[in-house]
Amino acid sequence: MLSHLILNKLKFWNINQSDERINANGKRYVAFPPKVVVNQDYAVNVMDNNGLGKIRWTNDSAGYISYKKGTEATCIGFYENCYVVKDLMNSGSYSRSYAIIEKDLFTPIWGG
Numbered sequence: 001m002l003s004h005l006i007l008n009k010l011k012f013w014n015i016n017q018s019d020e021r022i023n024a025n026g027k028r029y030v031a032f033p034p035k036v037v038v039n040q041d042y043a044v045n046v047m048d049n050n051g052l053g054k055i056r057w058t059n060d061s062a063g064y065i066s067y068k069k070g071t072e073a074t075c076i077g078f079y080e081n082c083y084v085v086k087d088l089m090n091s092g093s094y095s096r097s098y099a100i101i102e103k104d105l106f107t108p109i110w111g112g
Contacts, residue, residue, distance in 0.1 A: 020078075032078040033108035036085060038071040042105055043092065056082055056100040062093035067105070075108070 021030050043066040044053045068091050077084035081103055087096045
C-alpha cells in the first residue's frame with residue numbers, strides 16, 4: 001500500500017476537492033466554506049404570509065428581509081441544501097443576523 005501511495009502521489013485518504021460529503025468509518029463528514037457571498041439581490045416581505053422563500057430560518061425579527069448581491073457572511077454550518085450563516089447583513093433593517101438559507105443564493109468562498 002505504501003508503494004501505491006508514493007508512486008501515485010496520493011494522500012493516505014484520497015478525497016476529491018469537489019466532495020462536499022463523505023462517509024468514513026460509519027460517520028458522515030461534510031465540508032462547508034468559511035465564507036459565502038450573496039450572488040443575487042434577494043428580498044422577501046415576511047408579512048405577506050408567503051413564507052420566507054429561500055430562507056429556512058432567521059433570527060432577524062424585521063418584517064422585510066433584503067440581501068444585496070456581493071454581501072459577505074461567515075458560514076458556520078451546512079443543513080440539507082442550505083448554508084448556516086452568521087453576520088449576514090439585512091439591508092432592509094440594517095441588522096446582522098443568523099440564518100439558514102438555500103445554497104443557490106450564495107457563491108462559496110473556499111479560501112486557500
